[in-house]
Amino acid sequence: MFWADKLLENIxxxxxxxxxxxxxxxxxxxxxxxxxxxxxxxxxxxxxxEDVKFIYGLDDFDPIDGLPSDLAKLxxxxxxxxxxxxxxxxxxxxxxxxxxxxKSLLDQLGVKPEIYKTSEIYKTGKFDDAxxxxxxxxxxxxxxxxxxxxxxxxxxxxxxxxxxxxxxxLGTTKVTGWDGKEVSxxxxxxLVKWAKGCxxxxxxxxxxxxxxxxxxVEWAAAWYTFGVTIEGAGKDHGSAGGSYDVAMQIxxxxxxxxxxxxxxxxxxLSGGKKMSSSKGIGVNGEDLxxxxxxxxxxxxxxxxxxxxxxxxxxxxxxIIPKLFDDYQKASLEKEGDMARAFDLSQTGExxxxxxxxxxxxxxxxxxxxxxxxxxxxxxxAWAKYAKVWIEKYAPDDEKFSVQKELPxxxxxxxxDQKKYLAALAEKLDNSNAEKFQTEIYELSKQLEVPSKxxxxxxxxxxxxxxxGPKAAWLILSLDKQFVKKRFEESSK
Ligand SMILES: [Zn+2]
Numbered sequence: 001m002f003w004a005d006k007l008l009e010n011i012x013x014x015x016x017x018x019x020x021x022x023x024x025x026x027x028x029x030x031x032x033x034x035x036x037x038x039x040x041x042x043x044x045x046x047x048x049x050e051d052v053k054f055i056y057g058l059d060d061f062d063p064i065d066g067l068p069s070d071l072a073k074l075x076x077x078x079x080x081x082x083x084x085x086x087x088x089x090x091x092x093x094x095x096x097x098x099x100x101x102x103k104s105l106l107d108q109l110g111v112k113p114e115i116y117k118t119s120e121i122y123k124t125g126k127f128d129d130a131x132x133x134x135x136x137x138x139x140x141x142x143x144x145x146x147x148x149x150x151x152x153x154x155x156x157x158x159x160x161x162x163x164x165x166x167x168x169x170l171g172t173t174k175v176t177g178w179d180g181k182e183v184s185x186x187x188x189x190x191l192v193k194w195a196k197g198c199x200x201x202x203x204x205x206x207x208x209x210x211x212x213x214x215x216x217v218e219w220a221a222a223w224y225t226f227g228v229t230i231e232g233a234g235k236d237h238g239s240a241g242g243s244y245d246v247a248m249q250i251x252x253x254x255x256x257x258x259x260x261x262x263x264x265x266x267x268x269l270s271g272g273k274k275m276s277s278s279k280g281i282g283v284n285g286e287d288l289x290x291x292x293x294x295x296x297x298x299x300x301x302x303x304x305x306x307x308x309x310x311x312x313x314x315x316x317x318x319i320i321p322k323l324f325d326d327y328q329k330a331s332l333e334k335e336g337d338m339a340r341a342f343d344l345s346q347t348g349e350x351x352x353x354x355x356x357x358x359x360x361x362x363x364x365x366x367x368x369x370x371x372x373x374x375x376x377x378x379x380x381a382w383a384k385y386a387k388v389w390i391e392k393y394a395p396d397d398e399k400f401s402v403q404k405e406l407p408x409x410x411x412x413x414x415x416d417q418k419k420y421l422a423a424l425a426e427k428l429d430n431s432n433a434e435k436f437q438t439e440i441y442e443l444s445k446q447l448e449v450p451s452k453x454x455x456x457x458x459x460x461x462x463x464x465x466x467x468g469p470k471a472a473w474l475i476l477s478l479d480k481q482f483v484k485k486r487f488e489e490s491s492k
Contacts, residue, residue: 001337002337002340002341002344003305003306003337004037004040004041004044004302004344005044005340007041007261007263008041008044008045008048011045011050011230011261012050013050013051014050014051014052014053015045015050015051015052015053015229015230016052016053016055016226016227016228016229016230017038017041017042017045017052017053017054017055017228017229017230017231018038018054018055018056018057018222018223018226018228018230018231018260019034019035019037019038019056019057019113019231019232020056020057020058020059020118020219020222021034021035021056021057021058021059021102022058022059022060022062022082023058023059023060023082023095023096023097023098023099023101023102024062024064024082024094024095024098025068025098026098026101026284026285027098027101027102027105027284027285027286028275028276028282028283028284028285029268029275029282029283029284029285029287029288029312030234030267030268030275030282031102031285032105032109032285032288032297032301033234033265033268033301033306034232034233034234034265035056035106035109035111035113036109036111036297036298036301036302037232037263037265037301037302037306038054038056038111038113038230038231038232039054039109039110039111039112039113040302040344041230041232042054042113043344044344053114054112054113054114055113055114055115055116055226055228056106056111056113056114056115056116057115057116057117057118057121057222058095058099058102058115058116058117058118059118059215059218060081060082060083060093060095060096060099060117060118060119061081061082061083061118061119061122061170061212062081062082062118062212062215063078063079063080063081063082063169063170063171063195064077064078064079064080064081064082064085064094064171065078065079065171065192065194065195066078066194071088074086074088074094077094078171078194078195079169079170079171079172079192079194079195079196079197080168080169080170080171081095081119081163081170081212082094082095082098083095083096083117083118083119084119084168095117095119099117101285101286102285103115105285105286105289108289108294109289109294109297109298109347110294110298110346110347110348118218118222119209121222121225122208122209122212123208123209124208124209125207125208126225127213127218127221127225128207128208129225130213130221130224130225130255131160131206131207131213131221132207133224133254133255134159134160134213134217134221134250134254135158135159135160135178135183135206136178136180137254138158138159138178140253140254141159141217141250141254142155142157143253144246144249144250144253144254145246147249148241148245148246148249156176158175158176158177158178158183159213159214159217160175160178160183160206160211160212160213160214161173161174161175161185161211161212161214162175162183162185162204162206162210162211163209163210163211163212164185164187164197164198164200165200165202165204166187166198166200167187167197167198167200169187169195169197169198170211170212171191171192171194171195172187172188172189172191172192172195172196172197172198173185173186173187173188173191173197173211174186174188174191175206175211178206179203181205182203182204182205182206183203183204183205183206183211184201184202184203185200185201185202185203185204186199186200186201187199187200187201215243216243216246216247216250217247217250219243219244219247220247220248220250220251220254220255221255223247223251223255223257223260224251224255224257228260229260229261230260230261230263231260231261231263232262232263232264232265232306233263233264233265234264234265234266234267235264235265235266235267236267238264238265239264244262244264248260248262263306264306264307265306265307266306266307266308266309266310267309267310268282268309268310268311268312269309269310269311269312269313270282270283270311270312270313271311271313272311275312282312282313283312283314287392290385290388291314291320291385291388291389291392291393292320292323292385293381293382293385294347295327295345295346295347295351296323296324296327296345298344298345298347299323299326299327299330299341299342299345300312300323302341302344302345303326303330303337303338303341314389314393315393316393316394316395316396317393317395318359318395318398320358320389320393321357321358321359321362321389324357324358324382325357325358326338327342327345327353328353328354328355328357330342331353352378354377354378354379354382356377356379358382358385358386358389359398360469360470361374361379361382361383361386362386362389362390362394362398363398363400363468363469363470363473363474364379364383364386364469364473364477365383365386365387365390366390366399366400366401366469367402367469367473367474367477367478368402368477368478369477369478369479370473370477373473373477397467400459400463400465400468400469401463402462402463402474402478403462403463403464406461406486406489406490407460407461407462407463407464408464409460409464409465409466410460410461410464410489410490412460413457413460413461413490413491414453416447416449416453417449417453417454417456417457417460418457418490418491418492419447419449419491420443420444420447420449420453420454420457421457421458421461421487421488421490421491422487422488422491423443423447424440424443424458424487425483425484425487425488425491427439427443428475428480428483428484430472431476433470433472433473433476434472436472436475436476437470437471437472437473439472440454440455440458440471440472440475441454455471457490458471458474458475459471460490461486461487461490462474462475462478462483462486
């Protein structure tokens, strides 16, 4: 049984599926796995006829706690919530800038949740009830932290930080008391290494966007506030004792609600390492959707059981053509896990999948005058991806270009090869590629030139390398006079 069907086998009644993302930097491809997995869960529940809602949070009330070197100009906003700090391009907020990139990727992937901004949930007072609960029951929150981290939690610690009314920072404030209406706070210069507070002290209401809960508590607060029944987590949060477990326990012991269905999903690896946009390892979301159709990107995210790591290093490898092949195969399956993964990868009407292999198409897009053939076979959509693959990822031996001048390498042609090219130059009248391919082969037999050498001579003469795409298609994609002249020159 397909992993998601198995996971949801016994789930009944109305459901709220949630996923979330902190829009504070480049979206790497691993950040798309969560939304796609949750979308699949949502679709299966709908298919089963359950009343189901899919919500997606942009956690934009988190303070900026690090900046890539190219954004050093925003240094003064360290500690300020990303919903308030300005966008790197000057339009709107920092959070909106990266949030809109995520929204566009979700849209392309056919993932259509109800999207909310956490900053607005705070501002409109929707979290006020949860804030009151965690402040009133601070002892219980401390107890959960103490159990999980196996250390005493200070009696002065509260699960809340205010937005400093003086300097506007959130990451630098510490709440030291709660009287049922207001919290006492201090804005400290040395609370965190990455931002410096202003020294302000006072009392203020914690409600209506005046501050925020630490995100592990906030996660449980979202489950409580929105009645979430299913939310998965990536391995970075989902390991034993990690933030996912903390949030689960807070939901149960502080909010006294039932835990959502648990699902921990593994990372994508690149060359055995965890992908990371800050370290430049792996592929970001925009790059991924430039080289894969959305359906195949979804297929990549869901075809493997989420508890398994997936290696995806496309640079100089055949991993992308192989993925297209797997997708084609899955489209032909009538039943089984791959057929199910194919169905759940669709973003609308089930698409008609081309039958030409991606690797062959990648050769076609490198040949001149193949546009008609590509059109005739209905391959225009995939041709776009093949071009990107050749340009950015393909190993060198998958790339070729027809040489405008006689390649140097032709000086290495043997007497037999020259004889063969001279003969082939007189046989270029065939316009049917299949038949012509046979003819090219037959000619080598007639002349008693080993076929391997014969084909190599064609590639050397046209491409300057000893291998290439199917010879007949290559030759027919070119101007006949050009090929004739080139073969004659090469055979001299
Ligand atoms: Zn301050």
